Amino acid sequence: MGIQSGAATITFFHVPDPITEDFWNYIDENLKAGIFSPCGEEDVRTSGFVSWSDLFSIDLDHGGYRKGEYIVFQFRIDEKKIPSMLLKQHLKEEKLRFTKERGRPPTRSEQKILKEAVEKKLIKLTFPIPRGCEVVWNPLSRELMLGTASSGVIEAFLAHFERYLKLFPVPQYHLKWALTMDDVPAQVKDSITKLVNPSSPTALKEGMFLGYEFLTWLWFRTEAYTNDVKVDDSRHGSIYLGDRITLGVPLEGTEKVTCTSKKHHLDEARVALASGKRPAEAQWFMQVADREYTFTLDASLWSIKSLKFYINTPPEGNDPDGIFFNRIFCIEEVRAFLRKLYGEFLNFRFTSSWQDDVLPELNRWIMNFRRGKPISELKNVDN
Structure with a gap:
């Protein structure tokens, strides 16, 4: 499900600035150059950019792809498949x-x-089968959101985008995300790149330990330390483990355990954690002021999946722009909270605090699951 759906899935990229003096003219020309064209009789597959509001419309004229500071459109793929x-x-x-x-x-x-x-x-x-995904690009923050987690759609989009826009989006999975975060110190980034080469074609797999460790630490933080998160002076909220978690052995694709509970107990998950497995994917609940969110995050940290949110004071009426900005605000808020938490984790993980303070308490927290001791007996970690 995409950005506009009730349970949104969003994959994130960092887009460098284009080398041009006239940005909007550059965008206009190149988006229209890559516009979608239908399959011909002998075509197996075609793809291109289409309207944000209609997957079957190629109307990108008159700045129809602009909403405030955002560039918005959809990417469409038509493919013929013979049974x-x-x-x-x-x-x-x-x-x-x-x-x-x-x-x-x-x-x-x-x-x-x-x-x-x-x-x-x-x-x-054969008639072509259409599919697509939404694209929301903020040139000011250099962040691009793609409304899909499908590897096939992502690969097709990147190939088309790079061909026509002459820009090369950087996927924001665990390693690449850490290296593009402004609030992560240079020495921490240097430590990360010494462990995993960001230019390696296997960097996503090799750096997966970052995602496993982050999800483990976040579970530990919320239960043994604090649920509170302060992003900035105006935003303060809380985060909790949700009702579903999948655990596995890092770097091994075999034997995963999925646990669910409507009471947030997840006793089987705690047993799996004590036996050496680590969170590969987990649902989280987040609350900020009158806004409540649930979403799923896996160890790649690349996509936010099944994002649902509730706001006590939603925008009035059916104004499409109002609905759009409301949804993007919520997505960016969740992203900002995760960025804050991931930055906090990295600053622990690659400094002396990890070995001296965090890791002993984290291991003690895990061992207490095996012994059956209550969480309340644990000592808080000094932040």
Whole structure:
């Protein structure tokens, strides 16, 4: 589900500034150059930029992609897919026809030619299946939100965006996010890059320990220390572990345990944690003033999934712009709180505080699950 849905999923990127003196003219020309065009008879797949309000409209004229400081549009992919059973049946008929006409069955190379001909014929008769995702880009903060977590859609979008905008968005997963955060000291960033090369094609996997450790620390922080989060002078809130958590062994894709509870007890999850597993994905509940949020965060820290929010004083009426700015405000607020918490974690993890103060208490907290001691017996960690 995308940004405009009731349970939003958003994947984040950092976009560098384009080298141009006329930014908005640059955006206008290149967005329109990459506009969507429908599939032709022989096309298997096409993609392009379309209107924010309508996936089937290519109207990007008159600055229709601008909402305040944001650039908003959708990315659409149309793809023709031939059902395997249909392809198999038509190929079988072609082989029988070939055998009848030639008096012999087709060779392996001839079968390949027959298959290509059948696929080409069926493609002409097949209707494309459209899909897409919303794009919200804030040039001032250099943050781009993509309303999907699908790797296929993300890859297609990046290829198209880079081709036409000549910009290369940086995915904000655990490692890359840490390196683009302004409030993370340079020495902390240096320590991170000594452990994982950010230019490595396997950096996402190699740095996954950051996500596992962050989710573990956040669970520990909220239960053994404090739920309170202060982002800035005007925003103060709280965060709690939700009703669902999945645990696994870092860097191993096998044997994961998913635990759910309507009472926030998650006793099975605590047993799994004590046995050596770590949170791979967890639901969180957050409250700021009169705003309540639930969302899921996995160890990549790249996407916020299934984001739902409740506001006691929602915008009045059905003004599309009012609804848009309200949703983006909420998404950015959740992102700001997570950024604050992740920065706090990094400043512990890569300084002496981690070994001296945090890790002993965190390990003691985990061991107490095995012993069955109450959380109230734990000592607070000095922030």
